[in-house]
Amino acid sequence: MKVVKFGGSSLATGPQLEKAINIVTADADRRIMVVSAPGKRQSGDTKVTDLLSKLADAVVDGTDTEPVTEEILSRYVDIARYFGVPTDIIDRLRRHLGDMAARNYPTTDYLYAAFMAQGEFMNAQLVAEVMAHQDINARFVGPRDLGITVTGEPRAATVTDDSYARIAQFELHPDEIIVVPGFFAYDKDGNIATFARGGSDITGSILARGFNVDLYENFTDVSSVYAVDPHIVKHPRAIRTLTYREMRELAYSGFSVFNDEAIIPVIQAGIRVNVKNTNDPEARGTFIAPTKDVNHHHHITGVAANRNFVGLYLHRYLINTQVGFTLHLLQILRKYNVSYEHMPSGIDDLTLIIDKGQLSPDKKRGITADIKAEIAPDQLDWFDDFAVLMIVGEGLYAQNDLLARIMVSLADAGIAPTMINQGASRISIMLGVPAEQADDAVRAVYELSCTHHSEVTQANKQQVSLD
Incomplete structure (x- = not known):
């Protein structure tokens, strides 16, 4: 049995949804279909999730919700019309959004979470209706039906461990496909x-x-995970296999194909x-698997750059x-x-690498003031143009x-790293570089990886001939 997930670009229009349905029905093992909200139809378009955020804004502000509601529904209308589905479902979705706007929520965060989840909820309802209209044995199943519960913040939830046992007990009817909305679930209070x-x-x-499936297929708009971002290097090497560890390191550092937490x-x-x-379902794609199942032929699997960081540098004699x-420094952050993400240090120096998304101007000023008052460093600097270059490969240590x-490749490109750190796992090297040089740094290391890959491949061939 397989779980099959489709991203927003795969479900943005009727023709795209038709491809997704054909993919699911082409393999009898594809029994669980997870859907995102409709994404962008073309460059400059707006995702349904972003429209729902605008709808939530209107509810909070007490302004007219009808214009944005109709804009949201128009996306589902277009898909329904493409398949000739009766418009009754659109009327149900319109009433549903009206009910959402009339509800009371514990906090504004819960309100936004509820609205942001509706793109997936409504799309799963529509997809199940479309499939049933085509005489496909499919039904909508929500996270509550599956017994998925979450804890944590309303927009940063974590699944509870006991959810998996309840999912395992869910009864799949013979030869049916269940259509499940992604992105959300319910907490213990509903x-x-x-x-x-x-x-x-x-x-x-x-x-x-939860279902202990044989394979999780994640369908998106690219045919592989690539060694570098194709926007930085044209026609980069496709990665045939990745280990779990490599995928997490690369996703954390900027690879957008698969989320590091997911x-x-x-x-x-x-x-x-x-x-x-x-759009090319017959392509092999990229497999992500346990380390024991992956046999790499290159030491650098992928290179990624993430500009979403700032550096907080402290200098004080005898820090060590x-x-x-x-501890005192981290208490201020708390x-x-x-x-913090990383903390490279020396005997008199320490740098904290922090995700920009956590820092408002007020927080930054407050942290700075508290550190100066309570720790009294000789020097304190914020580096706002900081990028992290992550070089990942299971064979790095060998x-x-x-x-x-x-380092020679970067020097030849005129790039001087401001930080060097090799992870304890020994499968990644992290370099701090100026943000404006991040793309050049990626290109330099990628070119080295291609040269190194060729050398290793040639050496392997020579070894085979000797054997």
């Missing part, structure tokens, strides 16, 4: 809560583990993931001798509800001169 990022990916991963449930269950293209210095070669 309130809608959404996953923080990559929401539908997370739902698909949860269901893959893969955790399948890691826990040891289930493989296949990233595939809705001051017991509790780091006061402002800010976490090549003694690889870091040296990376």
Whole structure:
């Protein structure tokens, strides 16, 4: 049995949904279909989720909700008309949005979570209706029906461990396909809560583990995960296989094909993931699997750059001798509800790498003031043009001169890293570089990886001939 998840671009129009339905029905093992909200139809278009955010704004502000409601519904009308589905379902969806606007919510955050989830909820309803209209044995099944519950913040929810046992007990009817909305579930009080990022990916991963499927297929608009962003390097190398660890490192650092949090449930269950293209379903795609099942022929699997960080640099003599210095610093961050990503340090220096999304101007000023008052560093600087370059590969540690070669490649490109850090897992090297040089740094390391890949391939061929 397989879980099949489709992203927003795969469901943006009637013709795209038709492709998705054909993919699901082409394989009898594809029994669980997870859908996102309709995405952009073309460049400059607006995602349904963004329109729902505008609708939530109107509800909070007490302004007229009809214009944006009709704009949202028009997306579903176009899809329904393409398949000749009776418009009764659109009337039901219109009443549903009206009911949502009239409800009371515990907090504004819960209100926004509830509205943001409706793109997936309404799309799953419509997709199930379309499939039934085509005499396909399909039905809508919501997260509550499956027994999925969540904890945490309304827009940063975490699935509860006991959800998996309830999913496993769910009865699938013979030869039926269930259509499940991604991105959200309900907390113990019955309130809608959404996953923080990559929401539908997370739902698909949860269901893959709960149903203990053989494969989780994640359909998007690319045929593979690539070694670098195709917007930076034209026609980059496609990655045939990735380990779980490599995918998490690369996704965390900027790869947008699969979310780093989404893969955790399948890691826990040891289930493989296949990233595939809705527009080219016969393409092999990229498999993500346990390390023991992956045999790489290259030491650098992928290179990614993430500009969503700032650096907080502190200099004070004898930091290394001051017991509790780091604890005191982290207590200040905790006061402002800010976490750090990395903390490279020396005997007199320490840098905190922080996600920009956590820092408002007020928080930044408050952290700065508290550190100066309570820690009194000799120097404090914020680096707002900071980018993290992540070089990932299961074979990194096996090549003694690889870091040296990376540094030479960057030097040849005129790039001087401001931070160097190799992860404890030894499958990643993290470099801090100026944000404006991030793309150049990616290109330099990618070119090195291609050269190195060719050398390794040639050496392997020579070894085979000797054997």
